[in-house]
Amino acid sequence: MSNLTINADRLLRRIDELGSIGRDAQGRLVRVAASDMDRLGRDRLVGWLHEAGLEVAVDRIGNIFGIWQDDANAGQLPVMLGSHIDTVIDAGIYDGCYGVLSALEAIESLKEAGFAPARPLAVAAFTNEEGVRYSPDMMGSLVFAGGIGVDEALAAVGTDGSVLGKELERIGYAGRHQPGFLKPQSYVELHVEQGPVLEREGIAIGAVENLQGISWQRITIEGQANHAGTTPMSMRRDAGVAAARVIGFLADRAGASPTPTVATVGTIAFEPNAINVIPSRATFTVDLRDPDETHLREEEAALAALLDDLAAGAGVTVQAESLARFEPVTLDAGIVSLIEEIAGAAGLSCRRITSGAGHDAQMIARIAPSAMIFVPSRGGISHNPAEFTAAGELVAGANILLGVAARLAAD
C-alpha cells in the first residue's frame, strides 16, 4: 500500500465545508455539543459516511460511527480512527474535524483502491469533546470507554440549563447502540497540534506518546454585598477581589513553575454584578494541566491552600468543586513506533511529542492500544478563528494516518 494516497482535494473541500456549517449571526463557528449548530454538522458528516458506503451507527451518548466491514472480516475487532466535530465558541475549523474527516478520507481511499483489510475499519466522531456546554469534556469517548455511566452523562446540565439527553433527542442523535458496542482492536487519532512545538522546530509529524493530566474546578467565593461608596476598605468582604487574588496567584505560580504546568481561568461571574455594589459572590473556573501526575497534584494542593488562606483572612467563604479530573496518559508504544516508521518511509520529519490538550484518544486508550498523530499549528493558535494548518501539512498527516491504518488493519 506504500504508494497509496488519500484524495487531497476531497479532504480539503470537506474540511472547508464542515467549517462553514454552524456559524452564528456574527459569523463565529459555534457548533457546541448537542446544539442546533452541532446537528447541522452531524447531518453533513452522516451524509458523507453514507456516500462512502459505510454502515452508520449512533450510540446512546450520540457518538457517530461509520463502519467498513465485509463478510470476510466481520468477525474481527475493528481498527478505529476518529476524533470529534463539536467546537468551542468562536472556534477554528481544524480542531477535531480534521481528524474525523481524515479518518473518513483514509478509509474511503483504501476502499476505493480495492484494499482488502483483515479487520473492519471504523470512523468515530465522539460527542462533546470540548466540554464547553456540558462537563466533563471528552465525554463521548469517556462514556464509550466505560469511564462514566451513560445515564449519568445524559443527565449532565449545560451552562444554559439544558439537559444533554434531552438535547440529543431533540437534535435526533440519541442513538440506540450501547456505548462500547464496537470494541476497537486499536485506535488512532489525527489532530492539529494546537501548540507551537512542531512549527517552531520545522517538523511535519508529531508521534504523540503521552497526554497531560487535566484538573477542572469551579470555585465559588461568597463575601458580602455592600455600598461601593460608603463601605471603608477595611470593612469589606469583597468576593471579586478574592477571586482576583486567586487568578493572579495561579498565573504567577504556573509562570514560575519549572514543569510545563499551565493554569487558566477562562470563565468568571460576579453577583450582583452592579457597578456600585461590592460583589457578594464570584464564581470562576480553573483549568490546571501537567504531564506529570505528581506535579499536577502539587498544583491542586497549592490552589487549595490559597483558598483556605483566603477563607481565613479575607472574611469570605470558599467552595471548590471538581468538574473533571484526568490523570496523564501514556499511549501505545507499538503504534507510536509505527507512526514514526510510516512517516520515515514517506520521507517526513517526525518527533515524539506530549499533547498539551485533552483528546478522545486518552479515553479510548483505556480499552484499546491507542496513539495520536499531530501536524503543525501556525503560532500554536487554537480555540480561535485564527487556528491554521497549511493544506500540504494537512494532506501529509492524513496520508500518514492512511498508512498506519492500512498496517493495523492488515494483520
Next chain:
Amino acid sequence: MSNLTINADRLLRRIDELGSIGRDAQGRLVRVAASDMDRLGRDRLVGWLHEAGLEVAVDRIGNIFGIWQDDANAGQLPVMLGSHIDTVIDAGIYDGCYGVLSALEAIESLKEAGFAPARPLAVAAFTNEEGVRYSPDMMGSLVFAGGIGVDEALAAVGTDGSVLGKELERIGYAGRHQPGFLKPQSYVELHVEQGPVLEREGIAIGAVENLQGISWQRITIEGQANHAGTTPMSMRRDAGVAAARVIGFLADRAGASPTPTVATVGTIAFEPNAINVIPSRATFTVDLRDPDETHLREEEAALAALLDDLAAGAGVTVQAESLARFEPVTLDAGIVSLIEEIAGAAGLSCRRITSGAGHDAQMIARIAPSAMIFVPSRGGISHNPAEFTAAGELVAGANILLGVAARLAAD
C-alpha cells in the same frame, strides 16, 4: 411648629408597602430605573401624592413631583424635599424610598396641621439615581439641574440594550414638563447613612456637609484567545489575568491609602468565557471615590499608569472609558446649621458628616442651596436586603426633616 410631628404609623406603613413592590421570582427587590418593577413603585407613589392632595407633575426625564401651593404662595420659589425610589438589584427598602416618603409625610403633616407656608413645598422623586441600568447615576437630578441635556440622557442605552427614553414612554413616565421647570428656593434630602459612622458613634442625626467625588470607568482589556492546555504561560496574552492584576492593585492601593478613598470593581465579563480557552477580552467597571478632588485625581492617575504598564508589559491592549465623573460637593452651610439647630431643639444627638455615597442633593446643589439629613444604618450595610434602620430612628429623622422644611418654608 415645634410640637408638630409626622404621622409615624403612616410613614412606616408606606415604607414597608413600597418595599414590597417590585420583587422578582426569588423575592429580590429589583426596581431598577424605568423597568416594569419601577413603574409599579411609581404608580403607588403617585397614588399617595394624590391622596395627600398634592399637584402631581412629571418631567421629560421621568422625575415625579408632588406640589403643595396655594393662591397666597403660588408666586414664591418652593422648598423641595426629595430623593429617589429606583433601586439596585436585590436592594434594601430604605435607600431613597425613605427620603421620598418622609418628604411626602412631612408635607402632608404640615398640610393637615393647617400650617400656612410662605412658599410652596414640593416632594421630588428623581429618575435613575442608582445608575444600575443606565449611566450616569443620579441622572434625573443631574438633568433637572442642567448638568446634561435631557435628549442626551433619554438616549442612554441600558445594560440590557434598552433605551431610557423608550422605556420611560413604555411605562408611562415620559412627562411633558421640561426638567428644571420647578426651580427650588432650597432642597433638603433625608437618607439612611449607608455607612457605619452614626451607628458606631451612637448619634441619631447626621448633618451632611459634603459628598465624596465619584469616578466611574469601564475598562476593556484585549488579549488573545488560545488553547488552555497547549499554550505555554510565557506565550499567553491573557486578558483575564490582566484584569485580575488591576482589581488587586486597586484593592491594595485604596486599602493602604491614608485618605478615605474607596475603589470597587463591581462588574466583570470575560470573552469567550469558556473553561478551556484563555480569555481574549475582559471588561470590568471601576468605581473610585474620595471627598478630596486632588486625591481622587491621584487615584485616577495611578489607575491610568497601571493600565499603561499592562499594555506595555502584558501584551494586551487596554481601553478606559469614563462612565461618570462628579467632583466632591460642599452643601449649604446655612441649612446644615439649621439641621443641627432643629435636632438640638428636639433633644437628638447630631454631628456633621461626609456622605460616601452619591445623592441627588449633590446635583440639585448646583441650582439651589441644598443639604442632607442622615439617620443610622445598622452595620453600615446598604445595597443589600440586610439594609436596616430602626423605626424610632426613621421617625426621628422624618421629624427633623419636617422641622427644617417648616422653617425654610416660613420665610
